[in-house]
Amino acid sequence: MRPPAAAAPAPAPPAEARRPRFQRQLPQQRRAALIAATIECLKRYGHDGLSIRTISAQAGVSVGLINHHFPNKDELVAGAFRHFNRELVDGLKAAAARPATPAARLRAFLEASFSPPNLDADVLAVWVVFWGLYRHSRPIQRVQRETYRDYVQLMRTLLGDILGKPGGGARGRGRAVNLRLAAIGLTALIDGLWLEWCLEPGGFRPREAVAICEGWVEGLQRRAAGWNSP
Amino acid sequence: MRPPAAAAPAPAPPAEARRPRFQRQLPQQRRAALIAATIECLKRYGHDGLSIRTISAQAGVSVGLINHHFPNKDELVAGAFRHFNRELVDGLKAAAARPATPAARLRAFLEASFSPPNLDADVLAVWVVFWGLYRHSRPIQRVQRETYRDYVQLMRTLLGDILGKPGGGARGRGRAVNLRLAAIGLTALIDGLWLEWCLEPGGFRPREAVAICEGWVEGLQRRAAGWNSP
DNA sequence: GCTGCTGTTTTACGATCGTTCAATTAGAGC
């Protein structure tokens, strides 16, 4: 299940019209292409796809080019992680921005979370590999701290609009605590469902995942409304 | 952050009393020791710890011994994964077996899920690495199918006892569907909280995690009792 | 004490790893 030994596209044959052997690109574009190749390799081969040669072959460049644009492999992987995070958060933020009511925004957020391109076994497996790198890679930790903040912010905004913003009601303190736990719980629920989908794609339907999450939020609403014990 | 080059305990010095240079062990015991060493390497070095030389050094044996007891590295790793799964399920099952009432059993299950040795950043990181291997390793997939069954069975029993067993009530069909989704949701919640603890140990308190899970189950109970819309 | 089996070590092999660096050359600017 390792990446194939040689996957590079055939080099330009010595045709009569002498085509350039490679194309120069702006560092910015080349870095983006290398990051895209890294993610593609992760999707195809998992952790084993994270080798300089596999990635450069996927990108159609030589082995030396990566170290010209990135100081080392870890930074390339961290760059791919950053891109992956940004794509997710931007997509979810855009989906949740359209609807007018708080409930519809949360629903749009959840539906985006459980539909392509996010609910894809390959994509979710990439997340898991990144998470597996987290504990022993400083660059990954740094990116996580950078980008996770946005995700938490988005989720707390959505939940706050539904549960009543802290300071908007009478008992601001109690609700602030609930908001923190609510964000932790909903994040865990989504990540956990993603993980289950990764281990067994199709084990549930996207609608069911949304329903599970909405059920959790409704329980929160009931409790926030003082519906405390049956 | 790679494993150190040499980590083997110093070889027996040429003392006057000629001690044997190694001890023979029964294959069963040696395999267990190698699996324990594999897990220890995973805790210390993450995915990079999964090398024959790192593991054999950790176990205090030579490089060739692993391939004498396991057909290849993947099978050793799968064996470690099986052991890891069994330890978890056995521990949770034992914890959930003691109390007399269904609610107390579920609480004991949750408290065991969110206390040592399960709620440990190193242990949880090992889970994530295993999950990351899942998609591209047949042996890991096989072990997952073998052992995950027990976990799901345990959780469905606990939830079934609380929500009312299918066939025990009047509307068995509807409740059976709920039980499936309930197990999916609670599993996702626990796994997701584990993941969050792995990425940020101490981000919440164990009591809070238990409370979040119990809150989810209470919401299920309300809905199962026909408490459908506010 | 010797024998035999088998668990264990040791050595070696070819492959692949990340990184370096001198040589090459694409392509913009003049």
Next chain:
DNA sequence: GCTCTAATTGAACGATCGTAAAACAGCAGC
């Protein structure tokens, strides 16, 4: 068309990888 910058190539390095196989040696049985 020429020059010059710098993006790119490709070979080479030493290290480490997983595995095979022969040599060694612990230790039970006689």
